[in-house]
Amino acid sequence: MTNRFLAFFLLIGLLVGALSAQAAANPDAVLGVWKNGEGTGMIQIFKKGDKYYGRLVWLKVANTPEGKPRTDVNNPDESKRNVLLKGLENMRDFTYKGDNKWEDGKIYDPKNGNDYSCEMTLVDPNTLEVRGFIGVSLFGRTDVWKRQVKK
Template identity: 30%
Template structure:
């Protein structure tokens, strides 16, 4: 009987993390990490609206002597000179197997929009976000860290 209980507990300990990873979603708050400096840049809240992911800037990590809510001077169109906090920078991502594809990501520093895809890593604690032009091989990736 003890062997049966022990085996059941082990099976549950293995199954629960696997089930959690399988059901993990990018919805939540993420700390964006600059791929060039390795430093935190912002907090982005990702929401899932009918299976489509959208991400908005909630907070910026900037030195105290800089504007804490700068405007997107490099942006064009409706985003031109709009505050970065509250701006949608990620949109249109849909689940495709173990990835989220078909979206766009905007780089406020350059004011440019790129095609995007994302994939959860490390049991949902990290999100690898890739922005690219044309094909995914022509772009760059950032690893965002889930805020607890």
């Protein structure tokens, strides 16, 4: 009888451990395609090494009024103003910090040509809060992105 109780509690312990491991945060949970809060673009978040990056993969207005693909016309570096926006890597160097947070990254805003410090928080499997800021996170703006496609 004692062996049965011991086996039962061992089995319960293993099940609880397995469920806890599944519930633990997944550093790659952020991978996939996300639509920004304005609905004007989609960004694919991907991984290189142990860092996370993002690139523009869809634009609501993909072409200029002349019918040409939009380029990075607001880039402060004149040599980069002919780079296509579609495919532009505009997020870089994010590190997973636990608790569904990725920090120490940078985000480039092609609308104004500025680079900002950035952090991301996965609120639920399909909602990502992206906060761009200058200096400290207190002085910034948060945009809520919605998942379109999982990695």
